[in-house]
Amino acid sequence: MTTVSLTVNGQSVTSDVDPRTLLVQFLRENLRLTGTHVGCDTSQCGACIVHLNGQAVKACTVLAVQAHASAITTIEGIAQGGELHPMQAAFREHHGLQCGYCTPGMIMSAIDIVSRKGNALDEQTIRAELEGNLCRCTGYHNIVKAIAAGAQAMAQAPLQQAAE
Template identity: 60%
Template sequence: MSNVAITVNGTLHTKEVEDRTLLVQFLRDHLGLTGTHVGCDTTQCGACTVIVDGKAVKSCTILAASIEGASVSTVEGLADGEKLHDVQAAFHEHHGLQCGFCTPGMIMASVNMIERHDGVLDEATVRHELEGNLCRCTGYHNIIKAVLSAAEKHRTAHAVAAE
C-alpha cells in the first residue's frame, strides 16, 4: 500500500491505495469521479482519457502512484457550475455524441488538443489526433464539427483578449 497525493480538478486528494491501483481506478473507486469511463483496459479506446500535468493520457494504464504530486483534470472539472466548458457545449450543440460512452474521453482529448494548438485546427489534424479515441456510434462526423467549432471559439476568444 502507498499513500498517494494527487490534485484532481484543483483539489488535493491523499489516499492510501494498493501499489497496482490504476489512475482510472483511483478516480472512479477512491474519489467517486465516474465520468472517466473504463472501456478496454488496453489503451485502445480512449474512453478513460484525462489530462495529467497538461498532457492527455489514457488513465487505464497509468499507476496512480506513478503520478504522485501531479495535477489531473477530468470531465467533471470542466464545467463552471451550470455553465458548460466550450468543448462540452460544442458536443451538445453539434450532436457529437450518441450513446455517450466515449464522450468524456473525446472531450478531454479535444480540450487538450485545442489548448496545445491554440485553437488553430483543421479537420485533418483533429482526425489524426483523435485516432486513439474510438466511437462506435457517430462515425466521427459530428465530433469533428464540435471540436472545430470549439477551437474556433477558443481562437476568437484569445484574439479578442490579446487586443
C-alpha cells in the same frame, strides 16, 4: 499500501492505495468521479483520457501511485460555475455523441488538441489527432465538427481556458 497525494480538479487528495490501483480506478472508485470511463482497458479506445499535469493520458495505463504529486483534471473539472466548458457545449450543439460512452475521453482529448495545435483546426488535423479515441456510434463526423467549433469557441472564452 502506498500513500499517494495529488490534486484532482483543483482539490488536494491524499489516500493510501494498493500500488496496483490504476489511476482510472482510483478516480472512479475511490473519488467517485465516474465521468472518466473504462472502455477497452488496453490503452486503445481513449474513454479514460484525463489530463495529467496538463497532458492528455490514458488513465487505464497509469498507476495511481505514478500520479503522485501531479495535478489531474477529469471531465468533471472543466465546467465553470455550472457553465459547460466551450468544448462540452460544442459537443451538445453539434450532436457530437450518440451513446455518450466515449464522450468524456473525446472532450478531454479535444481540449488537449486545442492546447497543442491552436484554435483554428482543420478537419484533417482533428481526424489525425483523434487516432487514440474510438467511437462506435457516430462515425466521427459530428465529433470532428464539434471539435472544430469548440476550438473556435475556446478562443472566445479566455477565462475558461485559463482555468483549465
